[in-house]
Amino acid sequence: MYLFFGILFLVLLFFFCINHWRRKKIIKKVRCMCMKEKCHILGELIAPFGYAYLPEQDIFTSRLDVWQRDFGYCTLYDKAAFRFNMIFDCLPVYFDHDGRTWLLELWKGQYGINTGAEIGVYYADRILDKREYRTTLFQSVEDCDMPALSFRLFRKGVQIADVCARHWWLTAFSMGRFSEPADLYMQACITFPTHSMAHAFIKGLSGCGYPKDDICLNCNTVTFPFTKSAMRWNFLDRCWIRVAQCVNHFWCKVYLFVTRPFCLSIDRLLYLYYYLPAVFRKMLRIQKYKKRVVK
Numbered sequence: 001m002y003l004f005f006g007i008l009f010l011v012l013l014f015f016f017c018i019n020h021w022r023r024k025k026i027i028k029k030v031r032c033m034c035m036k037e038k039c040h041i042l043g044e045l046i047a048p049f050g051y052a053y054l055p056e057q058d059i060f061t062s063r064l065d066v067w068q069r070d071f072g073y074c075t076l077y078d079k080a081a082f083r084f085n086m087i088f089d090c091l092p093v094y095f096d097h098d099g100r101t102w103l104l105e106l107w108k109g110q111y112g113i114n115t116g117a118e119i120g121v122y123y124a125d126r127i128l129d130k131r132e133y134r135t136t137l138f139q140s141v142e143d144c145d146m147p148a149l150s151f152r153l154f155r156k157g158v159q160i161a162d163v164c165a166r167h168w169w170l171t172a173f174s175m176g177r178f179s180e181p182a183d184l185y186m187q188a189c190i191t192f193p194t195h196s197m198a199h200a201f202i203k204g205l206s207g208c209g210y211p212k213d214d215i216c217l218n219c220n221t222v223t224f225p226f227t228k229s230a231m232r233w234n235f236l237d238r239c240w241i242r243v244a245q246c247v248n249h250f251w252c253k254v255y256l257f258v259t260r261p262f263c264l265s266i267d268r269l270l271y272l273y274y275y276l277p278a279v280f281r282k283m284l285r286i287q288k289y290k291k292r293v294v295k
Helices: 004-032 035-049 069-072 075-084 195-207 235-258 263-276 277-283 288-292
Strands: 051-054 059-061 086-097 101-112 113-124 148-155 158-166 168-173 184-191 217-218 221-226
Touching: 004 263, 035 051, 035 263, 059 158, 075 086, 075 235, 086 195, 086 235, 101 184, 101 195, 113 148, 113 158, 113 184, 148 168, 158 168, 168 263, 195 217, 195 221, 263 277
Parallel strands: none
Antiparallel strands: 051 059, 059 168, 086 101, 101 113, 113 168, 148 158, 148 184, 184 221, 217 221
């Protein structure tokens, strides 16, 4: 019996030493890279997942050619998201323009181990009755119909993201940061192709209960804050959301602990890629739930 435990101890000690040596080697490798090299490697690794890294802000944002574009958007996604540990406030704004019903939706909250926000632009192929809003699968807008989107995201008064682009789905994700949706404040700005479209959008915002004093119109550009969610949850869903947030908080702590030799997301992810590649791939599936819901 003593011989067995002695051998087991030596085996465990051997693997501990090997792992410690490997970990130190990977840490040194990442630290020896210049920022340009890191950005190039990480850019190639995360491109298949549909994201790009912004080193000046240490955040991730979505690319134009992401696979999520094929799935459009509907209310079911919002209702099912919390079951995949995505806890966010959402604001769907429906409005009619140019023979179509448009959906411009905003989100902010916790996406697994990521604090983030999104603006998505979608439309139907015709004018919808209001009763159809909740059941229609809206398609992502084509390139020619994309407005100029921008937003600034604040967490407890501190800005953590500032992104802008002509896009159909503008996002910003800060990895390893935990937040309650109520901790986040989003200042959104949308520049529409025409003045009439901007007015149609403002009409949709007013229909969501937005006071006129919170909406600023300058030519074709609409600026407004996003603080509260339009979603309402029953008791069981609220319980699930609390559990999901506890899980998210736990995995944020684990992520920060495992990657504690580094501070920037680019260093943390490259370290994980070399050290735990399966974990690296898992962490970048921020919007995988859309595909599951559609199936």
